[in-house]
Amino acid sequence: MLGIDAGERRVGVALSDELRMLARPLVVLDRGRGLAPVLDALAELARREGVAQMVVGLPLNADGSAGRQARRAQDFARVASRVVGVPVELWDERLSTQEAEAIVRAQGRGTRRERERGQIDAVAAAVILQDYLDHSAGGTPQEDSSSPAEGGDQSTPVGPLRGNAR
Numbered sequence: 162m163l164g165i166d167a168g169e170r171r172v173g174v175a176l177s178d179e180l181r182m183l184a185r186p187l188v189v190l191d192r193g194r195g196l197a198p199v200l201d202a203l204a205e206l207a208r209r210e211g212v213a214q215m216v217v218g219l220p221l222n223a224d225g226s227a228g229r230q231a232r233r234a235q236d237f238a239r240v241a242s243r244v245v246g247v248p249v250e251l252w253d254e255r256l257s258t259q260e261a262e263a264i265v266r267a268q269g270r271g272t273r274r275e276r277e278r279g280q281i282d283a284v285a286a287a288v289i290l291q292d293y294l295d296h297s298a299g300g301t302p303q304e305d306s307s308s309p310a311e312g313g314d315q316s317t318p319v320g321p322l323r324g325n326a327r
């Protein structure tokens with residue numbers, strides 16, 4: 162399973178283990194040359210790693226409503242699902258960047274340097290994916306199907322879940 166933190170300049174990518182228990186930062190993709198090379202790289206990663214599902218961070222506002230950034234993430238998820246060919250689920254990513262920065266600081270690395278290198282984005286993707294894995298018990302979404310804006314389940318499927326691969 163891939164976790165995605167889709168920003169305007171960079172896309173952080175994380176990968177789960179085969180048992181869907183642990184997420185680890187994988188790579189940061191630069192959007193400087195547009196979205197197509199990023200999607201191609203994601204498709205290649207998904208093929209190489211046997212990925213059957215992606216989780217894209219949904220940057221909701223503090224009150225749970227969907228703003229401009231959330232709509233961009235939803236658009237990214239729709240396009241990524243079509244291009245990569247695996248189902249995509251959106252997951253509330255509020256505070257994931259702050260948590261990623263705390264992890265980097267705890268490892269004794271400077272957040273400014275890591276942010277400049279873009280590595281915070283891959284760590285944030287791992288935070289998003291780990292949160293999803295922790296709440297989904299083996300990859301099955303929570304029972305509550307109300308929207309995140311209504312305070313229900315954080316997941317918003319873009320496509321159906323398949324298999325038990327990564």
